[in-house]
Amino acid sequence: xxxxxxxxxxxxxxLAELRASGVPRLLLVGPDSAxxxxxxxxxxxxxxxxxxxxxxxxxxxxxxxxxxxSARPSxxxxxxxxxxxRWVSLSPVERxxxxxxxxxxxxxxxxxxxxxQAWPDGAPTRNALDVHILRLRRRIADLGLEIRTVRSRGYLxxxxxxxRADLAS
Amino acid sequence: xxxxxxxxxxxxxxLAELRASGVPRLLLVGPDSAxxxxxxxxxxxxxxxxxxxxxxxxxxxxxxxxxxxSARPSxxxxxxxxxxxRWVSLSPVERxxxxxxxxxxxxxxxxxxxxxQAWPDGAPTRNALDVHILRLRRRIADLGLEIRTVRSRGYLxxxxxxxRADLAS
DNA sequence: GCCCGGGGTTCACCACTGCGAAACATTTCC
DNA sequence: GGAAATGTTTCGCAGTGGTGAACCCCGGGC
Numbered sequence: 392x393x394x395x396x397x398x399x400x401x402x403x404x405x406l407a408e409l410r411a412s413g414v415p416r417l418l419l420v421g422p423d424s425a426x427x428x429x430x431x432x433x434x435x436x437x438x439x440x441x442x443x444x445x446x447x448x449x450x451x452x453x454x455x456x457x458x459x460x461s462a463r464p465s466x467x468x469x470x471x472x473x474x475x476x477r478w479v480s481l482s483p484v485e486r487x488x489x490x491x492x493x494x495x496x497x498x499x500x501x502x503x504x505x506x507x508q509a510w511p512d513g514a515p516t517r518n519a520l521d522v523h524i525l526r527l528r529r530r531i532a533d534l535g536l537e538i539r540t541v542r543s544r545g546y547l548x549x550x551x552x553x554x555r556a557d558l559a560s
Numbered sequence: 561x562x563x564x565x566x567x568x569x570x571x572x573x574x575l576a577e578l579r580a581s582g583v584p585r586l587l588l589v590g591p592d593s594a595x596x597x598x599x600x601x602x603x604x605x606x607x608x609x610x611x612x613x614x615x616x617x618x619x620x621x622x623x624x625x626x627x628x629x630s631a632r633p634s635x636x637x638x639x640x641x642x643x644x645x646r647w648v649s650l651s652p653v654e655r656x657x658x659x660x661x662x663x664x665x666x667x668x669x670x671x672x673x674x675x676x677q678a679w680p681d682g683a684p685t686r687n688a689l690d691v692h693i694l695r696l697r698r699r700i701a702d703l704g705l706e707i708r709t710v711r712s713r714g715y716l717x718x719x720x721x722x723x724r725a726d727l728a729s
Numbered sequence: 730g731c732c733c734g735g736g737g738t739t740c741a742c743c744a745c746t747g748c749g750a751a752a753c754a755t756t757t758c759c
Numbered sequence: 760g761g762a763a764a765t766g767t768t769t770c771g772c773a774g775t776g777g778t779g780a781a782c783c784c785c786g787g788g789c
Contacts, residue, residue: 522776
């Protein structure tokens with residue numbers, strides 16, 4: 392994931408979005424501004440004016456941190472879905488669906504497979520899968536994950552699109 | 561834990577020790593040296609000459625990172641639960657519950673296990689556990705700790721969610 | 730263009746269960 | 760005795776899974 396440069400404090404609104412969505416960022420702190428306080432390892436700052444090599448070094452560091460942290464959601468033994476530094480608990484059915492989706496993270500999982508996973512002995516209703524996908528979607532939204540629909544193929548779990556411009560349309 | 565200032569690259573031997581032992585550190589990079597590359601969140605650097613306020617800000621950030629990362633609640637023999645720089649006293653039953661929760665800090669502990677821990681010979685009532693969890697919750701709130709419920713699975717002890725002003729009051 | 734249908738989303742509703750929380754009763758300990 | 764600790768009961772709410780129905784979007788047939 393690419394590091395975003397943000398002027399601070401001028402673009403603090405933008406910064407809030409980036410923080411929320413976990414995008415690594417380098418704050419460019421004006422000569423007269425106080426440096427920011429943040430414990431997030433994916434955030435760093437430089438005092439302007441700055442040497443080019445220093446900015447590059449900080450960007451590179453943030454990139455490698457992001458690569459290390461490079462988040463894949465994981466499902467622990469307790470039925471918790473963990474992603475980055477947050478987690479949500481899943482209900483039993485949602486957990487089964489999540490097993491399949493996390494197992495093929497970033498790839499399409501067919502409705503058939505999902506249905507089989509959640510209800511090995513047959514789904515109660517055709518609609519049941521849709522409803523549980525809906526509920527799972529709402530839960531994982533807090534984590535910055537989303538389930539995309541691939542029409543007539545299935546569903547796909549991925550990191551939520553940042554900025555959300557494409558979701559608004 | 562205190563942040564250690566290290567000249568770089570002059571004191572690279574000393575730096576290796578600090579990295580190995582997980583001590584937060586700020587590297588003071590000479591005017592002619594290339595900045596270091598490190599993904600460790602407990603390491604940062606400044607280019608010399610540096611403004612005093614900038615050094616202080618980076619030290620403060622490293623300190624709070626160390627506090628967040630390393631902070632684990634601990635129980636001493638007197639039944640005191642310590643976290644960061646504060647503590648609360650616990651009643652005997654609460655202490656037993658805390659032992660189990662602290663032992664699996666950040667992970668789910670089943671109601672079963674908690675019940676066994678507090679009452680090895682069998683819990684007085686199914687509801688007794690709920691009540692003691694409730695009381696324990698109220699005590700540790702002052703420490704910045706919280707017990708989250710994972711429905712039908714158990715409870716989980718963690719640092720209180722930040723950014724919630726209503727919890728701070 | 731118009732209508733229609735398949736695929737998918739969302740909502741409202743129901744029955745059920747787990748847990749929260751208050752209120753009260755009882756015991757323990759200084 | 761009195762305060763803290765513990766046990767018990769009860770009420771209610773919120774999470775869960777299932778179901779039906781309305782709606783929306785898109786593409787195909789006419």
